[in-house]
Amino acid sequence: MNFGIFKTQKGLSILEVVIALAILGITVAAIISFQANVYKQSRSILQRSSLIRVVYSVQEDLLKDLESLPFRKNANFIQGAVFDQAAYRASFDDDQSIQACYDKEGQPIALTDEPVCEIRLSYYRVQEMDRNYDGNAVVQGTSFNYVPMSRLLMRIKFVDKATNSEKVYYLSRLKTHVLSF
Amino acid sequence: MRMGRKGSALTIVIIVTAVFAVASYVILNFVQSRRGGSEDEIRFLQAKMIAGDIVELGKYFLAYERVIFLDNPLAMNSGRLELLKDFSQQSYGSLVATNAFLLNSCGGYDANAVEVGDLKAGGQATFCPFFVRNPLMDGAMFEDMMLKMWSRSGSVGVLGMADGVLQTTSSTRQAIMTKDSSGGYSLTINLDEVLKSPDNQFIRLHTDQNIIKMLQSGAFDAKLIFTFYSTSAGFETVSNERYVTIRSEVNYGSSLFRRSANASESMILYSSTVKDFSIFMMYPETSAGAKTRKFSQAMNLGGSESKVSGRVFFNGDIDVPLTDLPVFNEIVIISGDLLVDSTLNPETYRALMREKFRKGLIVRFPVEKLINDGECVAGIIMANQSSMYCKKPLAPTQDFGISDYISNLGNVCSSLKVKIDSGAYTYDTAGNTNSMIQEYCKGSEPEKLFLSGGADGVEVVGSHAYIVSPVKSLTVKSAANIYGTIFGGHIQALAGTKFYSLSALRKGFPGIASDKDLAAISGEGTRVQAGVGVPLLNLPLIKKPYLGK
Structure with missing residues (x-):
């Protein structure tokens, strides 16, 4: 094969063009893939x-x-000294937790419009351990309000746009229920 | 290869590719770091939430706890519980004139400024927030007798503890507060170990919180800081007001990556006085005079058409439907429960709660532990200087009640029926043959404030009545305005009756034609003579600051 052509001839060779x-x-291809990846990541960050x-x-509100807000009556696990994570997670059943749905601006959306629900919130309220001088937990009853502390528990669900998986x-x-006026 | 030749497409392509590769690397790294940053934002949110929780805890300490154990404020053990019980038996003091206010339950100075000990309880360092709520000390006295005594010039810093003893000690007392340049006094409590403790029960760390990894790795600290503002900070504090800021700092990460999440709340703590309460039902009774804890048996305020403008305390349960309650424009405190239909849907319930309890409802108020409780010997209250509350039974089958209270504090007129007609009151002396009683208990000029050590039965007709008194049984027979504080007892009122505490009175109400009238009847100075030293609940109230006022 005559390779002299590469050494002497001016202009573009076919091989050059091919390479x-x-x-x-x-x-x-890398740009397209990169762009898609960056776009996905950016959406995730923004989201x-x-x-x-x-x-x-929403928390502040x-x-x-x-x-x-009514107390959740059956969240006795919350009164134990040892926090049980599994029980905590299991407590967010959709029957008793209050459900809420928000768009990406934080505006509430009716639950019936769920397909546009950006963030799905479940929450309820429990009495915090009452150390009221004897250290015993007040028995969770039917009352709706207690002194002196309560806790808001929230579960936030959303679809991560980067991985398209639920987070x-x-x-x-x-x-603390300190009265204000 | 013709590397040096101009116009080589390969060279250009290689250069472009290299530039693209470098740019991609930079951009990807940036995006990844931003992604890491968003993870950190979540962590920061969690840190901010913990900071918010710590502030709430600080409010709890100031408002409800009498003693804070500085070395480990959240840990509870049986020894401390015993100590707390001891404290709970001690007096807060009262508005009754003869009371000697107990100032030294946690050390400090007594009423004569004599040092009585350091700030320890049971050998452990303590901080006594109830001094903050002491309603007998104005701002200057509070600063002189408490804040100054526990502070020193320059920074005290975060309190270090060893075996329950503060490390910053002096020969005479421990300096736990830092006086800053603005004149405020700060107390800082380190919560690091508390938060890391598996027994920590208050700042519960409900994870998936990735802040926990930081906390466990040691690159984490948290502080709770109280700052009190008094005279030297330019706050002219009246006796039952305390200016305080509660602040928390949560820091995590190390060196360049350290982040700090803070939360704070400024407030004015305010202890209730007699002027604030419209109805104070310490000893609720049925119409027949039997003791009860049921709202339905002790009080008929006139139903949904009536209004109560003033705080209400009821020692029992509210057992009437929400719809049948009057509108309470101020806070209602009950020692029992709100027994409502639990099948109400949350929205209906919340709407009714907002409509009826405009400023909120506190249930299960631990009244016996927060109010003075006198002890009785042979029917006379002997202990705690209170003359208000007598826990020990007078007889094996009889608890102290409103009748005992009136018989202890009342006068010769107290057993007579009283009729109030548009502000003027008269005693019903018919049938009473005692000439001294007939002469002494004549009644009043119109528009005079009704003062008494108590009355067994009061009947109201006409437009209004002034009552700042213990009353065993009050019957309102017209849709009148009731001014003052009713310490009862039993109340029967017609629909449309309006109850006003002294602090809620305004010129233009029936019987209050002028500012002079208003000043005459709403003055706090009348409280002791009226025999209602009552509503010294030390109820933790926070005054919201309003700009421009």
Whole structure:
């Protein structure tokens, strides 16, 4: 084979063009894949930032109104000294928890419109351990309000747009029922 | 290869590819770091939530606990429980004139400024928030006798504890507070170990919280900080007000990656006085005079058409349907439960609660442990200087009640029936042959405040009545305005009756034509003479600051 052509002839060789096209093709494919990946990651980041904002603002709203929220009666696990994570998770059954649905701006959406539900929230209220001088837990009864502390328990569900999988977070907030006027 | 030749497509392609590779690497790293950042945002949210919980805990400490154990404030053990029970028997003091206020339950100075000990209880360092709620100390006195005594110039810093003893000690007392340049006094409690303890029961860490990894790795600390503002900070504090900021700091991560989540709440703590209460039913009775804990048997305030503007305390359960209750414009406190139909759906329930209890409802208020409880010997209250509450039975079958209270504190007129007609009251002396009683118990000029050590039976007709008194049985026979504090007893009222505490009175109400009238009847100075030293609940109330007021 005569390789002199590569050494002496000016202009583009067919081989050069083929190699260049191959590299370009791979590069273009990489760009497309990269772009898709970045886009997916960005959506996930934006979604999560939005989620944090929404969750915090929803929490604050619920805390303000916590004293008029009924107590969950059967969440006795919460009174134990040892926190049982499995029981905690299991407590978020959809029959007794209050359900709420929010769009990505944190605006509530009717549960009947669930297909557009960006963040699904389940929450309920329990009495926090009452150390009221004898250290014994007050028996959970039918009353709707107790002194002095209660806890808001929340489960947040959303679909992570990066992985297209469901994410679940469990959060809680404490509230001391100090009267204000 | 013709590497040096101009116009080589391969060279250009390789260069472009290399640039693209570098750019991709940078961008991908950036995106990954942002993704890590969003993970950190979730962690930060969790840290902020813990900080919020700590502030709530601080409110609990100030409002409900009498003693904070500084070394490990959240841990509870039997020894401490015993100590707490001991404290709970001690007096908060009362508004009754003869009371000697107990100042030294946690150390400090007595009423004569004589040092009585350090700030320890049972050998453990303590902080006594109930001093904060002491309603007999104005701001200057509170600062002089409490804050200054427990502070020192310069920073005390975070309290270090060893075997329950503060490490910062002096020969005379422990300095636990830092006086800052603004004049505030800060007390900082380290919560690191408390949070890491598996026995921690208050700041429950409900995970999936990835903050826990930080907490367990040691790159985590948390503090609870109380700052009190008094005279030297420019706050002119009246006796039952305390200015305080509760702040928390939660830090995690190390060096460059350390983040800090804070939460704080400023408030004015305010102890209730007699002026705040409209109805104070310490000893509820049925119409027949039998003791009861049922709202339905002790009080008929006139149903849903009546209004109560003033705080209400009821020593028992509310057992009437929410719809049948009057509108309570101020806070209602009961020692029992709200017995409502549990089948009410939450929305209906919440709407009714908002409509009826405009400022909220506190149930299961531990009244016996927060209010003075006098002890009785042969029917005379001897202990705790209270003269208000007598827990020990007078006889094996009889508890102290409203009749005992009135017979102890009342006067010769107390056993007579009283009729109040549009502000003027008269005793019914008919049938009473005692000339001294007939002469002494004539009644009042119109529009005078009704003062008494108590009355067995009061009947109201006309437009209004002033009652700041223990009353065994009150019957309101017209849709009148009832001013003052009723310490009962039993109440029967017509629909449309309006109850006002002294602090809720306004010029223009029936019988209150002028500012002078208003000042005359709403003055706090009348409380002792009226025999209602009652509503010194030390109820933790927070005044919301309103800008411009």
